[in-house]
Amino acid sequence: MLSRKTKYGLKALTYLAGQKTKEPIAIAEIARHENISQKFLENILLSLRSTGFLGSKKGKGGGYYLIKDPSEIPMTTVMRVLEGPIAMVSCVSLNFYEKCDDCPDEQSCSVHKLMLKVRDSNLDVYRNTSLADLLIK
Amino acid sequence: MLSRKTKYGLKALTYLAGQKTKEPIAIAEIARHENISQKFLENILLSLRSTGFLGSKKGKGGGYYLIKDPSEIPMTTVMRVLEGPIAMVSCVSLNFYEKCDDCPDEQSCSVHKLMLKVRDSNLDVYRNTSLADLLIK
DNA sequence: TAATTACCCTATAGTTTTTATAGATTAATA
DNA sequence: TATTAATCTATAAAAACTATAGGGTAATTA
Known part of the structure; x- marks a missing residue:
């Protein structure tokens, strides 16, 4: 199941991508508009900032804004930060590979x-879907 | 992440599918061979029995055995019983559909x-993979 | 029919992950 | 300097996962 975080x-x-302006949008506005607990959303946006496509500004008139164009934000990046590895077992993960402790031989598993x-x-x-593709019309 | 149950x-x-004979295999043997807690495996095999492709026999010489040919056991069925819905959100689930509580309109989500x-x-x-496809020879 | 074997069922408990909430702090703006 | 809003740290409630325990039931064998 997809986590609420994701x-x-x-x-x-998507809300940010749908804005006409590129001015910062306050967390409170996003939270209100999307029915999300503000404090929870704070943590989520913070973790997304590490990707490089999301910027933030403090103080009055501050908030979050997209640095890159939505069409240049791939779901692979987004999903890895939010949900973690795309692979369902670590032994097939590209970015988070780890050997299974209970499995003697991957080739025969x-x-x-x-x-x-x-x-x-x-x-x-995920590679063929960008944030722009999630925008409805 | 894939649950250990799955x-x-x-x-x-796979162990059952790899047997030459179709005689029942004791849980203990499967557990030993695949490094699985026997008691945990009991519950798992029990839940798989509901699918109709897995049979069991009690008493001495008893155990579990496949009723159908591995090529006729699709991963859709297996995964739904073990892991639950294939969809990551219930609003896109074929077999376990449920409306999201926080989402006013699916079309625009x-x-x-x-x-x-x-x-x-x-x-x-999952539809194009059967148990037979998982066997490594 | 008695003993054995192995499946079947229920309950529970420890651990981890998820989902937040609270409060203090830092930075920007007016 | 006062206000605003992001940032950081800590914690806690809730849910899911991963088993473990122990007895019950059915089938087989001797």
């Missing part, structure tokens, strides 16, 4: 084999 | 739009 993060980003397919399939979706 | 369930099924793609992509993998 759900909220995606909605917040049926779970490994199946999850490799799933990872490739999901990766294909 | 991981263990897949390994157990960016999360909905993205997760629809992900679901279709995963469904495609």
Whole structure:
């Protein structure tokens, strides 16, 4: 299941992408508009800042704003920060690889084999979807 | 992340599929061979029995065995029983649909739009993969 | 029919992850 | 300097996951 963190993060980003202006939008406004707990959203936006496509400004008139064009913000980056590894098991993860403790040989592991397919399939979706694609009209 | 329940369930099924004979295999043997807690595995195999492709026999010489041919056991069925809905949000689930409480309109929801793609992509993998495909020879 | 084997069922408990909430701090603006 | 809004740290409630325990039930064998 998708975590609420990811759900909220995606909605917040989409809200920013849908703005006409590139002026900072206050967390409070995003939270109100998307039905999200403000304090929770604070943490989420903060973690998204590390990606480099999200900027922030403090003080009056401050808030969050997109640095890059939505079409240049791939879902791979967004999902990795919000939800963590795209792979469902660490032994098939590109960015967070780790050997399974209970598995003697990956080559002969049926779970490994199946999850490799799933990872490739999901990766294909995320790589070919940008924030711009999530905007409705 | 894939739950251990699913991981263990897949390994157990693969172990059964790899047997030459169709005689029942004791839980203890599967657990030992795949490094799984026996008691935990009992629950897992029990829940898999509801699918109809897994049979069991009590008493001496008893255990679990596959009723259908591995090539006729699709991952969609297996994953739904072990891991739950294939969709990452209930509002795009085919078998477990539920409206999101925080979302006024699915048509204009960016999360909905993205997760629809992900679901279709995963469904495609699971529908085209059978237990037989997981066997490494 | 008695003993054994192994599945079946219920309850519970420890751990981890998720989902927040609270309060203090820092930075920018007017 | 007062106000505003992001930032940081800590903590806590709730849910999910990962088992473990122990007895019950059914089938097989001797």
